[in-house]
Amino acid sequence: HSGSRRLGTEVAAYYQKAAFEQCPDGTPYEFAYASGALMDAYLHDLAIAQRFAELNRLPRAKDRTKAGNRMHELLNIDMLDPFSYFEEMGEASNSVFREIREGFDTRIRHLKETNEYMQSAIGKTNVSKWTGDKAEVKTFHTLEGDIRLTAAQVMSLYELAKRPQAEAHILVGGIKADAIRMGRREVRQARAVHVSRRELQEITDTLTADQKRIADAIQKYMGAQCAKWGNNVSMQMYGYEKFTEEHYFPIKVDKNTVAVSDKSEENASYYAVQNISASKALTPKANNPLMLQDIFDVFTDHVVQMATYDAFAMPISDAMRWINYKEVISQNKKQKLYASMQEEMDAAFGTKWKDYFKNFIKDINGMSRSSYGTQYGAKFMSNYKAHAVGANFRVVLQQPTAYLRAAAVMNPKYLAAAVPSLVQARKLAAEVKEKSMAAWWKSQGYYDTSIGRTEKQILTGIATTKDKIRDAATKAAGLADDLTWGVLYQAVKLEQAAEFRKAGKTTDTQDYQEACIRRFDDVIDHTQVIDSLIHRSQFMRSTDFMAKMETAFMAEPTKSYNLLHRALTKTRQSGTKRTNRNYRFIARAAATHVLTNLLTSAVAAVVDAFRDDEEEKKWLEKWMESFGSNAIDNINPMNMIPFLKEISSGLSAALNGTNYSQSRMDIDGITSAVTILVKDVQAI
Numbered sequence: 001h002s003g004s005r006r007l008g009t010e011v012a013a014y015y016q017k018a019a020f021e022q023c024p025d026g027t028p029y030e031f032a033y034a035s036g037a038l039m040d041a042y043l044h045d046l047a048i049a050q051r052f053a054e055l056n057r058l059p060r061a062k063d064r065t066k067a068g069n070r071m072h073e074l075l076n077i078d079m080l081d082p083f084s085y086f087e088e089m090g091e092a093s094n095s096v097f098r099e100i101r102e103g104f105d106t107r108i109r110h111l112k113e114t115n116e117y118m119q120s121a122i123g124k125t126n127v128s129k130w131t132g133d134k135a136e137v138k139t140f141h142t143l144e145g146d147i148r149l150t151a152a153q154v155m156s157l158y159e160l161a162k163r164p165q166a167e168a169h170i171l172v173g174g175i176k177a178d179a180i181r182m183g184r185r186e187v188r189q190a191r192a193v194h195v196s197r198r199e200l201q202e203i204t205d206t207l208t209a210d211q212k213r214i215a216d217a218i219q220k221y222m223g224a225q226c227a228k229w230g231n232n233v234s235m236q237m238y239g240y241e242k243f244t245e246e247h248y249f250p251i252k253v254d255k256n257t258v259a260v261s262d263k264s265e266e267n268a269s270y271y272a273v274q275n276i277s278a279s280k281a282l283t284p285k286a287n288n289p290l291m292l293q294d295i296f297d298v299f300t301d302h303v304v305q306m307a308t309y310d311a312f313a314m315p316i317s318d319a320m321r322w323i324n325y326k327e328v329i330s331q332n333k334k335q336k337l338y339a340s341m342q343e344e345m346d347a348a349f350g351t352k353w354k355d356y357f358k359n360f361i362k363d364i365n366g367m368s369r370s371s372y373g374t375q376y377g378a379k380f381m382s383n384y385k386a387h388a389v390g391a392n393f394r395v396v397l398q399q400p401t402a403y404l405r406a407a408a409v410m411n412p413k414y415l416a417a418a419v420p421s422l423v424q425a426r427k428l429a430a431e432v433k434e435k436s437m438a439a440w441w442k443s444q445g446y447y448d449t450s451i452g453r454t455e456k457q458i459l460t461g462i463a464t465t466k467d468k469i470r471d472a473a474t475k476a477a478g479l480a481d482d483l484t485w486g487v488l489y490q491a492v493k494l495e496q497a498a499e500f501r502k503a504g505k506t507t508d509t510q511d512y513q514e515a516c517i518r519r520f521d522d523v524i525d526h527t528q529v530i531d532s533l534i535h536r537s538q539f540m541r542s543t544d545f546m547a548k549m550e551t552a553f554m555a556e557p558t559k560s561y562n563l564l565h566r567a568l569t570k571t572r573q574s575g576t577k578r579t580n581r582n583y584r585f586i587a588r589a590a591a592t593h594v595l596t597n598l599l600t601s602a603v604a605a606v607v608d609a610f611r612d613d614e615e616e617k618k619w620l621e622k623w624m625e626s627f628g629s630n631a632i633d634n635i636n637p638m639n640m641i642p643f644l645k646e647i648s649s650g651l652s653a654a655l656n657g658t659n660y661s662q663s664r665m666d667i668d669g670i671t672s673a674v675t676i677l678v679k680d681v682q683a684i
Helices: 007-022 036-057 066-078 082-088 091-122 151-160 164-173 197-204 209-237 295-323 341-349 353-364 374-390 393-408 412-417 422-435 437-443 455-460 465-502 510-527 545-551 555-573 580-611 619-635 644-655 669-683
Strands: 137-141 146-150 175-177 180-182 185-187 290-292 326-331 336-340
Touching (some): 091 437, 146 180, 393 465, 437 510, 510 555
Antiparallel strands (some): 137 146, 326 336
């Protein structure tokens, strides 16, 4: 444990003694061995010692000017995705992130399972009049007053009436309908209405047999399958099953009747996943008014919450133990000298480095807060991106060019040999979406930031008219991406088949299939764009609206930036042991960046040339002119970095004697979409 400041020796000595006490009588002290829980504890503490040692051996951070620090933070912290960040700290530290990456797969697997379950439960039933903007609203008359509810809200009441813990809320506190959208209006109920048992029965009796069947299916899934996910965590963390209520249905009370807390959220923000509402004990004899929500919204929120709990509660717990580790490295009667993980991170990377970790954990916990009012601009920007991608044939053609970027991490000969027929590519795409959770997630629209489907749409299949139009508009780009990943999966299969043959193994085994998926996930994690918290850079995870503006359409450049950054970091950290292999990695990363962007520029120039309505130029002249301009923009390193990109564009405009103005993508989405569509139609 070189570099662990005696920690490695102390860990080894502690567990050697514990193992000796656990071993059968007569076992020599030097041959004592750990097993069971003691072995697990040893491996956990050993990993901490290794991570601590790795950080301690890294070169110390340099002193910089204020401007130098800000530029360093932008290039070496804000621009990094979690893969680059954790890999830079060494293999032992990267194991912390691998747990989180495995959690990502677990979460998506649960969402996929739920999607399949709900497709079966709903079947061909048309639920559009039960939920969403087109839901029909019924008015129910009670002795205390009228209450308006959608069928989906009545379905929630139907299930809540079966839960004993909800009875006092309904009969004593009363019921209050959550906000209902009726066309362009949003109807809100000011006060809760008290109902008798007879009135309660009359309301729920209005449900059809289909509505009750689907409501029961939803409750059963939450009470059984979601509980299973939660118990998987509680058994590991606390040693007992925490989620055991058969007729569980989430209870949400009127917030206006709950005291506002002034407690700090700083510490809670790191453990929000562990402290989800479903894991908390109910307040005895509580009878606050009950909020009646759309059952499909209740279901979506609970499934996402429980899937996230199973996926990340344990990894976050381990990660927080790691970041909070400290030890006494020397002491006397009056003083103690401490060393800590955070101190070592400061020394090796600077004070902002550990903030990346803290922000990342907060993001996973879903505790990031955007500024007031920014949600409106963010919505416009999301619409802009959807319109720009969906209406732009240029974007569709560019999607497959990201395939070439995989050459940075795998032998190009497999990429060249993998190109199949269109039919085979579609079969491969379907196969990899079944096996790789990242591929399935990407197929839900998350091949770029801010344009994926809503979680409700993913889990229940229920979509508004606007959602359907948006899905149809982006279908071509999604299909192009699916086919690209199908071909990439074939390349990985060829690579792994060669590795298995070299090792004397056959490829008709489960080991081969699992190796292919592990390798595929590793390749796409490092070279392809997926919209998720664990794949975004810190800058792109920011909830600040200006940051979102600056990073819109920057997913591809950011991925390329991280490829180059990792290559440079590997060489820098090798010190005097720099090898030809390290330099070859840099050369391959740089060549891949250039070639990928040349191909992208060439493909985009085809569409640009057709759109150009200048009659005096021949088509090839238009293509050459567009290709040259695109290539310069795409290869320019400054254009991979937010803010610097704007500076680069401004300088370019100044040199060309033109005015530079940055468009506001939060408000010009529809205009852009129409302009692009008109030009494409004219070109055709």
